[in-house]
Structures are given as C-alpha cells and as structure tokens.
Amino acid sequence: MVLVYKLVRCSNCGLFQVTTSEKSLKCQKCQKSKVLSSLKIFYRTEDGRDAARKLSELKEEEAIKKEKFSMEFSHYTR
Numbered sequence: 001m002v003l004v005y006k007l008v009r010c011s012n013c014g015l016f017q018v019t020t021s022e023k024s025l026k027c028q029k030c031q032k033s034k035v036l037s038s039l040k041i042f043y044r045t046e047d048g049r050d051a052a053r054k055l056s057e058l059k060e061e062e063a064i065k066k067e068k069f070s071m072e073f074s075h076y077t078r
Helices: 048-077
Strands: 005-009 016-019 024-026 033-035 041-045
Touching: 005 048, 016 048, 041 048
Parallel strands: none
Antiparallel strands: 005 016, 005 041, 024 033
16 A cells, blocks of 8 residues: 655645545644545645655745735834
8 A cells, every 4th residue: 555645734724734644634733623535635745755845845935925925014014
C-alpha cells in the first residue's frame, strides 16, 4: 500500500496541514474534525519530503499575503 500525502486547509481556521488519512482529519490548530472529502486538496504526492516542502511554500505565501495586506491598510489604523 502506497501512502499518499495530501495538503489540505482546515475550513474552520484556515490552517494548512498534511495528512495521509483517507477519511477524516482533526485539525492541529482548532481541533475540529473534518471529513476529508469536504476539504479542498491543494497538493497530492507519494513523497513525504515533497509534501513538507509544499506545505512550507504555502505557509510562506500566506505570510507574504498577510504582510502585504497589513502594509496596504496600515494607514487606516493611524
């Protein structure tokens, strides 16, 4: 049996995470259980290192988006 690593995002809190589960997942951040078929799979691979690399890339992209948003709208909070 080949493990398939899936990169998903919690629909409750937005955390990206990797799972090998086929049915459900408990979010590492908000602890909510989700049926895997209800989540969008952003990436799929049989290589665990590849999955970890992609997870890191997505988290970095999210951080950059948040920083840009914060910079663009920071003058409204002054």
